[in-house]
Amino acid sequence: MAQTRSLSSLGGIPAAPGAAVGPVARMAPPPRLPDDRPVAGDPAAESEAARASLEQVAAGLDEQAAALEGEAAAVLGAQALMARDPELARRIGERAEAGDPAAWAVHSSCETYRDMLKAAGGYLAERAADLADIRDRAVSLLLGLPMPGLPDPGVPHVLVAEDLAPADTVHLDPAKVLGIVTRYGGPTSHTVILSRALGIPAVVGCEGADTLADGTVVAIDGDDGSVVADPDEDTVQRALRRAEQRRALAATATGPGTTADGVSVPLLLNIGEGDARAAAAHDSEGVGLLRTEFLFLDQTEPPTREEQTASYVELFSAFAGRPLTVRTLDAGSDKPLAFVPMGAEDNPALGVRGYRTARLHRELLVDQLAAIAAATKETGADIRVMAPMVSTPKEAREFAELARSQGVTRVGVMIEVPAAALLADRLLNEVDFVSIGTNDLAQYTMAVDRTLGSLPDLLDPWQPALLSLIGTAGRAGDHLGVPVGVCGEAAADPLLALVLVGLGATSLSMSAPALPGVRHALSRHTLDECRRLAHLALAAAGAEQAREAVRSAAHTDTP
Template identity: 75%
Template sequence: MAQTDPLPSATGIHRCSGIPASPGAAVGPVARMAPPPSLPEQRPTTGKPGDEADRARRALEQVAELLDRRAAGLEGDAAAVLGAQALMARDPDLARRVGERTEEGDPAAWAVHSACGAYQELLQAAGGYLAERAADLADIRDRAVALLMGLPMPGVPDPGVAHVLVADDLAPADTVQLDTERVLGIVTRYGGPTSHTVILARALGIPAVVGCEGVEGLADGVTVAVDGDAGTVEVDPDEELADRMRRRAERRRALLAESTGPGRTADGTPVALLLNVGEGDPRKAGAHDSEGVGLLRTEFLFLGQAEPPTVAEQTAAYTSLFEAFAGRVVTVRTLDAGSDKPLSFVETGQEDNPALGMRGFRTSRVHPGLLTEQLSAIAAASLETSARVRVMAPMVSTPDEAAEFAALARRAGLTEVGVMIEVPGAALLADRLLPRVDFVSIGTNDLAQYTMAADRTLGALPDLLDPWQPALLRLVETVGAVGERSGRSVGVCGEAAADPLLALVLVGLGSTSLSMSAPALSAVRHALALHTRDECRRLAELAVAASSAEQAREAVRAAAHPETSSR
């Protein structure tokens, strides 16, 4: 759990502890994020409700256009996150709520603030994917309010020197634009191990610590040393510590620059290092030094559409991406949507808990045509290129579901078929599920949520969602052992795969491939090259035997080679 511990020092130096979010080290002065715009106590005189509603909607559209511009030219997670946020700003339901507020007499800025707040509460109550969007909606609200009130747009500070960015939280639109030459590290008060700040910080290769209580008291200009591997922030470090951290950061950059080629352990055991890919330029994704794609998110073709894309439209999109990875593996995840990722053309009925409802493969129970058309498009595109195309279904819970999906995919003409392990039930019956498919991929983000009964977006419970939780690792071990016995490949495509230290544990638990964002490839490749397969197994034993995530992480860190954590 995040905490602030005083160090024994007469100068009052202290250390803030949080969640290791993005590996690496940094030393520099603090630059704090400015607070969001606030509404004055005195409301202005309003015009006609229709005019106020139009002003509010124009501001929301301006925010959406800003997000579109920032997403242009990006790839992978960054493009997908901003694209989804732009769709939120244009959400007709949000516009409707704004209109209702102006009809009740609210000025435009107040209407946006109130409507977004009410919408946020609904998203947080829904849980799952929808709750993850609540923080993104706050950013949309703040930007629209700033436009309506003629205030400066919220954003990151620019102190004119290299610095450590400190904030309560970071909006995706700001995170993707961080200058990696200026921003040495990121520290946030809120956020969990699967938050957008974590995902995007790793994508940029910036050391980061999130969920770090106590940082709200740090003033601009105070020097801090950020340890993204250990999850600590040393305030006003002495010169010896500061020098050691700077040397560590320089050594890390040099070592990662030299790390290229296929992934393998020190004794030559191959571990495929793959990319998580979504919306963006497929040619940019294909240019990275990876062995292919371990997770192709296909939702970007469906979200925000009034009608599902046609088979021809899907085939063209998949063909373009497969061509960018000619000769390499591309693992396509079928549509991961449903009540928690609502699509206008997919009606699943009212659900009290969408995270446990009709999502992923389960949507084929009520809309089977969506899946069969998607499989047909993937199969058609696979015939057009030399990529080795694999397909897998999300949210598969039972061996029978795995068999059903495999039959559908093979009937469509696809020869390599797998499923995602995101539900504890699927992991516990891995010995009966794996024989029905050719491979499995473990989605650690959802598996952690369902294993620990903790909403992955709930900032108050980040320790339960830590991918180092021994209960989660034991489920990975169960699946990995079955994979080894049966000769089936077991991949990991959750955020856990991007942690170089945890990657060693995952390989020790039986993972044969790891899929991550592009900047994490070098660090994971380097960590694997320093350890044999047997050493990875011993590290895995230490992690699984621990009683908490913190103990697991520290036990492995102490036993691993120092360079594994870039020290």
């Protein structure tokens, strides 16, 4: 959330939970093109040099990815594909033909491409930082400058940067990097995804981060988005206690999620490509969100049913004996598919995405559902399937009928659109379960692009308007006996998790590092106490007041 600003206090978007205190170590600025631009040589030679630098960058990313696994490997693999994008190469060739030296051709072409990504919004806007890293690495190679990389001050530190590239984030050592603060970035950036996976507290979209000098001691809070420079002793001790408490909880808070009076609240994982084997080792009760986009993005042809089935068999087998919820393809204009032309959209976040892609390309969804059903039959796994971006009871009914016709037995939808929450009592009649995606529901409720760093207070999941919609869905689920899960990152906040349960959430899904804190918070509160906390949050004037009201009323050892 946005904090009241003073000379020593900054605020940004809470990105990865936890607290930390340490000296600032700043990322070096990106390489600059010299003021004296050299005369370009032969255009063909300049173009070839530029393209060779991009291939060298891509090869380096591939090499790093090969030494990693899970989300980190997938992120770097996707970035390598960006460096090899034929459209980027074409633009570089045009700039070379126009007389640009190689480094200038790379820089200008990447900047043009980045502007397009930012204008597209959503997933594509989040990838602009990845392209900036490709630009900087290629320019460094062409100018013979040091490759961009992480600082190493020799002591544990808080890393401060304009933004962090995936190639840097995957190499962060939690023993050295106590926390992360970035000037730019949104809650779904690769920096955030990887920081959560590493368990490093992070604040992104922090205006004023560029004023934090090397060596300045800062206290950061990844739960409320605060960054305090030169903190007083009380602030330091409070942050250190919270950090130590989280470490202790990680070691001691185990087992199924239950409230203090024994009400079961399954604690599940959000996972993606390559995460299944590693994720299965965590103390979770299953998977609440399996993202399947990795099978489709960056492909020139759609994967066959057989290819999809093989991937699902591997993923499902890792969680044998535990339920796993699969989200069907969440792609569209903001996550473009090369083999699915959809035309230009002025606002992709409000366009053809998620389940809506089935209106134009039904065969993609049919093949995916058939593959999931085949893998379920082969593994005997406990599988549930849900569609993203469902807006109406009619869409829910159509998806349920289609899924069941392909052999899927447990069918649900995601509630990410206010219309779906407002008519939850009708929508839930059509499916076996629903899962609330708080990230998208927040941006649509508050009319704020979730990639923006300039309006973090409106994207705060503690906003009473957002909580009211969640409560509407929760009441409908309770009345109809239909499970209502939450798989947005709001579920990873231990304090907010209590409110979500009080609003009717029957399961919570999150990144692995958040499990112990949420498990502990639930164990300290009864269901009735959660309901009273939810009432306090709903009655608050705004997000900050809701958070403070609940914090004051909850048990003091809740993280």
